[in-house]
Amino acid sequence: xxxxxxxxxxxxxxxxxxxxxxxxxxxxxxxxxxxxxxxxxxxxxxxxxxxxxxxxxxxxxxxxxxxxxxxxxxxxxxxxxxxxxxxxxxxxxxxxxxxxxxxxxxxxxxxxxxxxx
Amino acid sequence: xxxxxxxxxxxxxxxxxxxxxxxxxxxxxxxxxxxxxxxxxxxxxxxxxxxxxxxxxxxxxxxxxxxxxxxxxxxxxxxxxxxxxxxxxxxxxxxxxxxxxxxxxxxxxxxxxxx
Numbered sequence: 357x358x359x360x361x362x363x364x365x366x367x368x369x370x371x372x373x374x375x376x377x378x379x380x381x382x383x384x385x386x387x388x389x390x391x392x393x394x395x396x397x398x399x400x401x402x403x404x405x406x407x408x409x410x411x412x413x414x415x416x417x418x419x420x421x422x423x424x425x426x427x428x429x430x431x432x433x434x435x436x437x438x439x440x441x442x443x444x445x446x447x448x449x450x451x452x453x454x455x456x457x458x459x460x461x462x463x464x465x466x467x468x469x470x471x472x473x
Numbered sequence: 474x475x476x477x478x479x480x481x482x483x484x485x486x487x488x489x490x491x492x493x494x495x496x497x498x499x500x501x502x503x504x505x506x507x508x509x510x511x512x513x514x515x516x517x518x519x520x521x522x523x524x525x526x527x528x529x530x531x532x533x534x535x536x537x538x539x540x541x542x543x544x545x546x547x548x549x550x551x552x553x554x555x556x557x558x559x560x561x562x563x564x565x566x567x568x569x570x571x572x573x574x575x576x577x578x579x580x581x582x583x584x585x586x587x588x
Contacts, residue, residue: 386572387572387573389575389576391576397580398564398578398579398580398581399518399564399566399576399578400578401575401576401577404573404574404575406572406573411573412573412574412575414575445516447518449518449576451572451573452572452573460506460568460569460570460571460572460573460574460576461506461508461520461523462508462520462568462576463520464510464517464518464519464520465517466516466517467516467517467518469516
């Protein structure tokens with residue numbers, strides 16, 4: 357069964373460094389998302405992306421975050437200057453399989469655990 | 474704005490018994506979807522079941538069913554015949570029935586299944 361993949365599974369970085377989290381969505385999906393989950397807390401929406409543009413973003417997604425689809429398969433989240441409070445699990449998701457009846461059934465990747473020291 | 478409330482931080486159930494995880498939601502929109510996800514200790518998010526606001530019948534997927542009561546704005550998850558592998562965190566979520574919109578999650582319920 358097709359699945360969303362994410363790399364790396366765990367990233368450790370120093371405060372102030374830039375990180376890029378990578379995702380490969382399900383191939384025929386149209387919409388891509390990033391969510392984060394601080395340890396022990398609920399999952400929070402960051403941004404959605406469609407047709408090479410941001411379609412929706414939350415107040416968490418400030419100027420230090422950016423997303424990109426650099427080629428036909430990858431979808432990336434960049435954090436320019438990491439802070440301690442960016443430590444979290446970051447999930448990529450995709451949706452929009454035209455074979456399904458509902459466009460907004462989102463399928464999640466396994467996550468990247470980001471640790472900022 | 475949408476809001477999801479899960480009032481049960483933790484639930485305990487014996488193997489083979491059924492369990493209901495509560496979820497209430499709030500929205501002023503007419504067209505929306507409700508979702509349940511399972512998060513085992515390994516951390517991944519596993520999609521379980523979906524219910525559309527206009528669906529007249531409750532959704533079912535194997536041992537999972539969604540008890541949808543629109544007037545009460547509730548979307549409880551029922552797991553029948555619990556198994557040890559069902560021990561996990563369960564999140565209720567909702568979104569507008571519009572492609573590309575955010576999933577709004579509740580705080581989750583930790584389910585522990587004992588033998």
